[in-house]
Amino acid sequence: MTDDIQRLGGQVLLNTKVTGLEQDLETGRITKVIAGDQSWEPAEVISSLELRATVGITSPNAPKDVRDAAQGLRYRDFITVALVLDGKDLFPDNWIYIHEPDVEVGRIQNFRSWSPWMVPDESKACIGMEYFVFSGDELWESKDDDLVALGARELEQLGLAKASQVDFGFAVRVPKAYPMYDRDYAERVARIREWLETIPNLQQVGRNGLHRYNNSDHSMLTAMRAVENITTGTNHDLWAVNAESVCTTRSTSKTSTRTSRRPPPSRWRSRSPGRRRPPRADAGHPQAPVRRRRVVRGGGARVRRVRGSTSRRSATSRGRGRARRPSPSSRSSPSRPGPRPAIC
Numbered sequence: 001m002t003d004d005i006q007r008l009g010g011q012v013l014l015n016t017k018v019t020g021l022e023q024d025l026e027t028g029r030i031t032k033v034i035a036g037d038q039s040w041e042p043a044e045v046i047s048s049l050e051l052r053a054t055v056g057i058t059s060p061n062a063p064k065d066v067r068d069a070a071q072g073l074r075y076r077d078f079i080t081v082a083l084v085l086d087g088k089d090l091f092p093d094n095w096i097y098i099h100e101p102d103v104e105v106g107r108i109q110n111f112r113s114w115s116p117w118m119v120p121d122e123s124k125a126c127i128g129m130e131y132f133v134f135s136g137d138e139l140w141e142s143k144d145d146d147l148v149a150l151g152a153r154e155l156e157q158l159g160l161a162k163a164s165q166v167d168f169g170f171a172v173r174v175p176k177a178y179p180m181y182d183r184d185y186a187e188r189v190a191r192i193r194e195w196l197e198t199i200p201n202l203q204q205v206g207r208n209g210l211h212r213y214n215n216s217d218h219s220m221l222t223a224m225r226a227v228e229n230i231t232t233g234t235n236h237d238l239w240a241v242n243a244e245s246v247c248t249t250r251s252t253s254k255t256s257t258r259t260s261r262r263p264p265p266s267r268w269r270s271r272s273p274g275r276r277r278p279p280r281a282d283a284g285h286p287q288a289p290v291r292r293r294r295v296v297r298g299g300g301a302r303v304r305r306v307r308g309s310t311s312r313r314s315a316t317s318r319g320r321g322r323a324r325r326p327s328p329s330s331r332s333s334p335s336r337p338g339p340r341p342a343i344c
């Protein structure tokens, strides 16, 4: 893609932080994009910056209530602790969900099941112990060595391997991995969206760009639709992509991206104050410890296994009494029918 862009006279700048969007108040258009000491005068802007950032770097400032709405958006952060072990893979699945309340790990990836090239040494296995955290909390601030030790310890606690099998490991922190669906997010997003509608040459796309639990397919689709809007004059509503993940009522129509860029449907707006529950510190994340359940009886790990490769594949439950871990959207729509997308 970079080659294509360059062949057509474009530039791809890596490691270049966008720090400002200047807006013409009369037309509403973005007239300047600033990245460090460089700037451009764009005809069109497609942005996958998190909504909070886009609102924060626009000048003149967005209206105060829009800035407040953006500041209130929350994210769940993520740590994966990759452990390299001597011996065979610990399980054949791509990943397993951990429902055991006595450990911190929420999910374990088996990297070779995604691709043999991820673990090219046949004599080793490599897994990813996944921790769903908040930036700045105890786990986030832990030293990498301590996280590796924790991962190895929990692996043994779950009965999947001996800690001594772990050859080495390392930790990777991913800030803002998950846009949180807390009590107020829909109202906040709706207000920001109203404001975005007043900027004719700016389109937000992606996951945090729309504060939507989009997987990479959805994220790319929003970007492709945005390009079509520019190049072919369509009027795709990018907020309609993966819209079912935010619905709080049962939808009778199929999701379409061919709808116009209209204001948010009323079901996006938060429930009436009288029906609101108090917010939980960990609200909005599927791995919140408070929601963990033991779903498998018998020794060893209590896990739900997911075989399959893509995030759109539904999680399967096997065995008596197993429960499905709710996705963030299912929390607000417990009666929503059909299989849920796996969590990614």
Ligand SMILES: Cc1cc2nc3c(=O)[nH]c(=O)nc-3n(C[C@H](O)[C@H](O)[C@H](O)COP(=O)(O)OP(=O)(O)OC[C@H]3O[C@@H](n4cnc5c(N)ncnc54)[C@H](O)[C@@H]3O)c2cc1C
Residues within 6 Å of the ligand: 016, 017, 018, 019, 048, 049, 050, 053, 078, 174, 177, 178, 205, 206, 207, 208, 209, 214, 215, 216, 217, 219, 309, 310, 311, 343, 344
């Ligand atoms: C743990 C985890 C597992 C996942 N597993 C899957 C999976 O199995 N399948 C799947 O389909 N999806 C999966 N996803 C979701 C997938 O990663 C996202 O849907 C996708 O990456 C979103 O793409 P995006 O372009 O919107 O955002 P990103 O991929 O986050 O890209 C945004 C980019 O913007 C850059 N940026 C931020 N601020 C600025 C700035 N001011 N200036 C310039 N650049 C900036 C960031 O550095 C980043 O590179 C997973 C996500 C997580 C967190």
